[in-house]
Amino acid sequence: MAASLQGKRVAFLATDGVEEVEYTQPREAVENAGATAELISLQPGSIQAFNHLDKGKTYDVDGTAADADPGRYDALVLPGGVANPDALRSDPNAVRFVRAFFDAGKPVGVICHGPWTLIDAGVVEGRTLTSWPSLRTDLANAGATWVDEEVHTDNGLVSSRKPDDLPAFCAKIVEEFAEGKH
Numbered sequence: 001m002a003a004s005l006q007g008k009r010v011a012f013l014a015t016d017g018v019e020e021v022e023y024t025q026p027r028e029a030v031e032n033a034g035a036t037a038e039l040i041s042l043q044p045g046s047i048q049a050f051n052h053l054d055k056g057k058t059y060d061v062d063g064t065a066a067d068a069d070p071g072r073y074d075a076l077v078l079p080g081g082v083a084n085p086d087a088l089r090s091d092p093n094a095v096r097f098v099r100a101f102f103d104a105g106k107p108v109g110v111i112c113h114g115p116w117t118l119i120d121a122g123v124v125e126g127r128t129l130t131s132w133p134s135l136r137t138d139l140a141n142a143g144a145t146w147v148d149e150e151v152h153t154d155n156g157l158v159s160s161r162k163p164d165d166l167p168a169f170c171a172k173i174v175e176e177f178a179e180g181k182h
Helices: 018-032 084-087 093-101 113-120 133-141 163-177
Strands: 010-011 036-041 046-051 054-059 075-078 108-112 151-154 157-160
Touching: 010 018, 010 093, 010 157, 018 036, 018 046, 018 054, 018 075, 018 108, 018 163, 036 084, 075 093, 075 113, 084 113, 093 108, 093 113, 108 113, 108 163, 113 133, 151 163, 157 163
Parallel strands: 010 036, 010 075, 075 108, 108 157
Antiparallel strands: 046 054, 151 157
């Protein structure tokens, strides 16, 4: 029996430059499991997604990191892309929003370049995770252990490397989000 996320709220934190499939497929997975998903970003309006270097669709923002209350959400997803996490990690409100999930022990899913934001939130030290390979040194310098795995779970933190890992990532975030706080 598939895990149910009925009654749960999942925040997706992303901005312009998000890798489209790393936003759309996890969102579809949590919604199909019964969760309500909301897109939180740096500014109101919409964000521009990308398919590698080509523009994808735009997506309407449900709230901003400055105004969103992390207490309203049961879990968080940080999609990748290169420009997206680079912008998020530079925004104090986005960093605060991310850190609040870890402080509360809530599950978090992160893929590709998404861990850059985790580094700036100060939440990777002592953890084991995976990412796009070019983040290996950044994560090690922040005190994390990097592994080259399709999906890795560390006490509620689910990480994956790239779009090819999405089937495993989506299944694992649904499972971890259903378990709740860790």
